[in-house]
Amino acid sequence: xxxxxxxxxxxxxxADTGRGRRTSARAFDREDIADQLSICQVSACELLMxxxxxxxxxxxxxxxxxAANGGVIGIAVPNNxxxxxxxxxxxxxxxxxxxxxxxxxxxxTLIGNRIWAVGGRFFGTADTAVYYKRPDKIEDTGAALExxxxxxxxxxxxxxxxxxxxxxxxxxxxxxxxxxxxxxxxLATLG
Amino acid sequence: MPQTSYxxxxxLLRKSALREGDLGILSPFEPETNNPKFDxxxxxxxxxxxxxxxxxxxPDSDLMAFGSxxxxxxxxxxxxxxPRDTIRIVSVTIETGADFVPAVFxxxxxxxxxxxxxxxxxxxxxxxxxxxxxxxxASASVKTIYQPTLEQFRLNEPILPPGSEEDRLDxxxxxxxxxxxxxxxxx
Numbered sequence: 001x002x003x004x005x006x007x008x009x010x011x012x013x014x015a016d017t018g019r020g021r022r023t024s025a026r027a028f029d030r031e032d033i034a035d036q037l038s039i040c041q042v043s044a045c046e047l048l049m050x051x052x053x054x055x056x057x058x059x060x061x062x063x064x065x066x067a068a069n070g071g072v073i074g075i076a077v078p079n080n081x082x083x084x085x086x087x088x089x090x091x092x093x094x095x096x097x098x099x100x101x102x103x104x105x106x107x108x109t110l111i112g113n114r115i116w117a118v119g120g121r122f123f124g125t126a127d128t129a130v131y132y133k134r135p136d137k138i139e140d141t142g143a144a145l146e147x148x149x150x151x152x153x154x155x156x157x158x159x160x161x162x163x164x165x166x167x168x169x170x171x172x173x174x175x176x177x178x179x180x181x182x183x184x185x186x187l188a189t190l191g
Numbered sequence: 192m193p194q195t196s197y198x199x200x201x202x203l204l205r206k207s208a209l210r211e212g213d214l215g216i217l218s219p220f221e222p223e224t225n226n227p228k229f230d231x232x233x234x235x236x237x238x239x240x241x242x243x244x245x246x247x248x249x250p251d252s253d254l255m256a257f258g259s260x261x262x263x264x265x266x267x268x269x270x271x272x273x274p275r276d277t278i279r280i281v282s283v284t285i286e287t288g289a290d291f292v293p294a295v296f297x298x299x300x301x302x303x304x305x306x307x308x309x310x311x312x313x314x315x316x317x318x319x320x321x322x323x324x325x326x327x328x329a330s331a332s333v334k335t336i337y338q339p340t341l342e343q344f345r346l347n348e349p350i351l352p353p354g355s356e357e358d359r360l361d362x363x364x365x366x367x368x369x370x371x372x373x374x375x376x377x378x
Contacts, residue, residue: 009236012233012236012370013370014370015370015371053296053298054298056296056298056299056317056318057273057277057278057279057280057318060273060318060319060320060321060322061320061321063299063318063319063320064320085299085300086299086300086303086304088303093306093307095300095303095304095305095306097300097304098300130299130300130303130319146275149275149276149277149278149338150275150276150338151243151247151278151338154240154243154244175369178365178366178369179369182366185244186244186247189244189247189248190247191247191278191279191280
């Protein structure tokens with residue numbers, strides 16, 4: 001599936017394809033729909049990350065690694081950094097848990113087996129951070145969308161249609177709820 | 192094992208068109224004087240959406256017992272780049288010499304936490320960076336449910352077990368009504 005096809009499908013849900021109309025003007029701007037899809041994909045990822053076991057197949061392509069040997073001084077997170085999962089010391093195969101120091105805990109004693117990110121910097125002893133990167137923005141192009149399975153894009157198109165429709169005022173509300181229900185139902189089916 | 196689906200794809204589309212009172216949807220000519228409210232393309236896209244969602248909702252056991260063509264078993268090397276159409280992993284069985292040992296899924300932090308454990312007693316697998324990793328053994332048997340293409344539905348492959356047609360027709364009907372009643376939609 002390409003970004004262009006996905007936007008076409010949202011236009012279809014919004015009955016905004018110009019079919020049977022005298023004008024080729026559209027009620028919704030394609031770039032606006034692309035932006036809304038990008039927003040919705042991030043929201044959907046947030047929901048999937050909050051599941052007890054974050055949907056492994058859907059989120060898989062977002063998982064990546066980066067240098068994190070920051071110690072107490074910290075090291076800048078990569079440009080595509082989004083959320084930390086855990087840390088790892090490749091040389092010894094040591095797992096480092098992701099947990100920020102709590103109020104009253106001494107960083108000096110905790111830093112040996114923890115990793116956390118604050119203010120755009122990794123702290124801790126892991127030499128590698130395992131993290132989620134930000135998903136690519138959805139653009140109105142013929143390039144294939146490869147970050148997520150097609151099922152994910154099919155799910156967020158209902159969320160995007162719902163949100164575009166919410167701008168239509170009260171008369172669009174019932175239909176918006178229908179799309180919202182479909183979005184939630186579909187989201188719950190993603191593995 | 193069934194060779195074709197219980198109700199054909201074309202029959203489902205026709206039933207939807209009848210329900211909307213708009214057989215012009217399925218007309219290959221779509222004359223302007225009989226301009227249908229919806230395209231065949233719309234109808235198929237919605238049926239495809241709900242068929243894929245129904246597939247994701249059904250338990251693995253139902254699909255496997257029925258002999259769904261959405262079920263796939265492959266022998267893979269470690270790590271295995273997961274095809275983008277994968278919906279679920281049913282099972283991973285790791286090959287160790289002459290033996291095949293079932294492996295359990297672990298989330299990413301647990302994968303790293305247990306990486307140095309003796310995997311003679313515990314076979315594990317996880318998914319990262321679009322690849323399936325498994326502990327020990329060079330190859331594994333992976334059974335998955337994948338999302339079929341629209342073309343596979345058109346060919347009436349036995350993808351969904353009988354019994355879901357009514358719900359699917361209802362969903363498409365409600366969605367078409369929703370689309371048609373949008374403030375920006377045609378009246």
